[in-house]
Amino acid sequence: xxxxxxxSLSEAIPMADAGDDVLExxxxxxxxxxxxxxxxxxxxxxxxxxxxxxxxxxVLRHRKHSAKVRQPRAxxxxxxxxxxxxxxxxxxxxxxxxxxxxxRQLRAAGxxxxxxxxxxxxxxxxxxxxxxxxxKLRHVLTLATVEEMSSVEIAEVLGIPExxxxxxxxxxxxxxxxxxxxxxxxxxxx
Amino acid sequence: xxxxxxxxxxxxLLEAALACYRPAEPRPGLEERILANxxxxxxxxxxxxxGWLPVMxxxxxxxxxxxxxxxxxxxxxxxxxxxxxxxxxxxxxSVPVKPTLPRRxxxxxxxxxxxxxxxxxxxxxxxxxxxxxxSEQELLLLRYVSLAPKEALSALQPAGGPIEPLxxxxxxxxxxxxxxxxxxx
Numbered sequence: 001x002x003x004x005x006x007x008s009l010s011e012a013i014p015m016a017d018a019g020d021d022v023l024e025x026x027x028x029x030x031x032x033x034x035x036x037x038x039x040x041x042x043x044x045x046x047x048x049x050x051x052x053x054x055x056x057x058x059v060l061r062h063r064k065h066s067a068k069v070r071q072p073r074a075x076x077x078x079x080x081x082x083x084x085x086x087x088x089x090x091x092x093x094x095x096x097x098x099x100x101x102x103x104r105q106l107r108a109a110g111x112x113x114x115x116x117x118x119x120x121x122x123x124x125x126x127x128x129x130x131x132x133x134x135x136k137l138r139h140v141l142t143l144a145t146v147e148e149m150s151s152v153e154i155a156e157v158l159g160i161p162e163x164x165x166x167x168x169x170x171x172x173x174x175x176x177x178x179x180x181x182x183x184x185x186x187x188x189x190x
Numbered sequence: 191x192x193x194x195x196x197x198x199x200x201x202x203l204l205e206a207a208l209a210c211y212r213p214a215e216p217r218p219g220l221e222e223r224i225l226a227n228x229x230x231x232x233x234x235x236x237x238x239x240x241g242w243l244p245v246m247x248x249x250x251x252x253x254x255x256x257x258x259x260x261x262x263x264x265x266x267x268x269x270x271x272x273x274x275x276x277x278x279x280x281x282x283x284s285v286p287v288k289p290t291l292p293r294r295x296x297x298x299x300x301x302x303x304x305x306x307x308x309x310x311x312x313x314x315x316x317x318x319x320x321x322x323x324x325s326e327q328e329l330l331l332l333r334y335v336s337l338a339p340k341e342a343l344s345a346l347q348p349a350g351g352p353i354e355p356l357x358x359x360x361x362x363x364x365x366x367x368x369x370x371x372x373x374x375x
Contacts, residue, residue, distance in 0.1 A: 024225055031221045039213035048213075049220065053227055060228065113199055117206030126207045145212045173204070181200045 027056060033073060034080040036146045037157075041084035043127065051087055055080045074156035077149060081157050099124040100183055107184055129179050137172035144169050 031052060038051035058079055069075045102121035116122055130138055143154045144165075151169075155162040324332070335343070 023228065027224050027228070028221045031224055032216055035216040035220060036213035039216075045214065045217060049216070049223070052216075052220065053224055056224055056228055057231055060231075113202040114206050117203055117210050122203075122207055123210065126211055130211075145208065147212060177200055177204055180204055181196065184200060184203075185196070 023060075026059075030073065030076050031056075033146070033148050034076055036148065037077045037080040037143070038084040040142050040145050041081065041088055047087060048084070051080060051083045054083050054087075058083065071153070071156055074153040077143075077146075077153060078157040081143070096125070096128045099128065104184065104186070125180075125183070126176075129176055129183075132179070133172055133175055137168050137175065140165055140168040141172040141176075 034055050035048055035052045038055070039045070039048035042048050042051060055076065059076065099121045103116065103119070103125050106116050106119060106121075111119075130141060133141065139158055140154060143149055143157060144151075149157075151162050151165045155165045158165070
């Protein structure tokens with residue numbers, strides 16, 4: 001996906017005047033990023049696709065304000081982020097205790113890190129650990145899981161300086177490492 | 191050594207888990223589904239809406255002009271004067287009878303204070319009660335009396351002859367006499 005850089009949104013998303021062709025090009029270019037931002041929050045294909053749909057509907061609805069936008073990718077990601085946050089529901093099919101117990105058992109059985117990381121229980125555990133982070137750190141880490149998003153774009157989405165993004169990301173990883181280590185040793189209680 | 195191994199394993203596990211935690215790729219056909227939904231959504235039909243906009247605006251303007259003309263030609267309600275039979279000296283300009291409405295509508299239609307003050311104060315008369323013009327029945331009776339012969343008028347009188355005025359005789363009550371009570375022994 002090509003970065004549009006500093007191009008104005010009127011060049012990138014001029015849906016109001018140029019018609020369906022430009023709209024189609026915009027959706028084809030940015031739908032994947034929007035979907036991944038939504039998925040990073042919602043962790044569910046169906047919900048992420050619904051959020052992607054709603055994001056583009058909001059773009060159409062507010063296209064009059066698009067002339068002021070300088071970074072269309074970040075603008076779209078920000079809309080998707082907010083839509084996803086609005087739609088987020090806490091659904092836990094596996095409890096934190098069950099996931100912790102399963103990961104410990106796998107670890108005791110000598111399961112390697114790569115194999116353990118691919119286990120569903122490990123994903124649930126990581127999701128819970130991320131959810132337990134302070135909000136500022138959690139938001140940065142969640143957006144950082146979207147590979148296509150640079151630290152500049154994350155800063156644009158969250159409305160914070162880029163340096164803060166890097167600092168918070170480092171701090172979030174440190175906290176996660178401590179919590180995960182404590183869990184594996186049996187010292188950490190949520 | 192075990193601590194270093196544990197830390198290394200934790201670091202490796204976290205990196206691998208975060209890599210797996212990355213958002214999945216969208217399912218094939220995402221863009222087509224989005225475009226199909228956008229084309230059927232109301233927000234995706236700006237051309238159609240732009241086409242209807244002048245028509246709707248023109249229709250609304252015509253309706254407003256017609257309503258204004260209708261209201262301008264309609265005569266304004268004049269306050270009517272009603273004379274009350276039991277209080278002939280009071281002349282009241284009545285407010286048109288209002289239908290019973292819910293409070294919020296009634297408040298909106300309540301006449302202003304200026305409209306209420308249209309009531310005309312009647313000139314003060316020398317006699318009380320002030321003479322009122324005869325009613326239609328009274329006028330007919332006067333006309334009959336002036337035209338009817340005496341025979342017809344006598345027929346109106348009661349059969350026992352003219353009624354004499356009632357006379358009440360004075361009654362006298364004698365003085366009260368009180369005798370002495372017998373004394374107790």
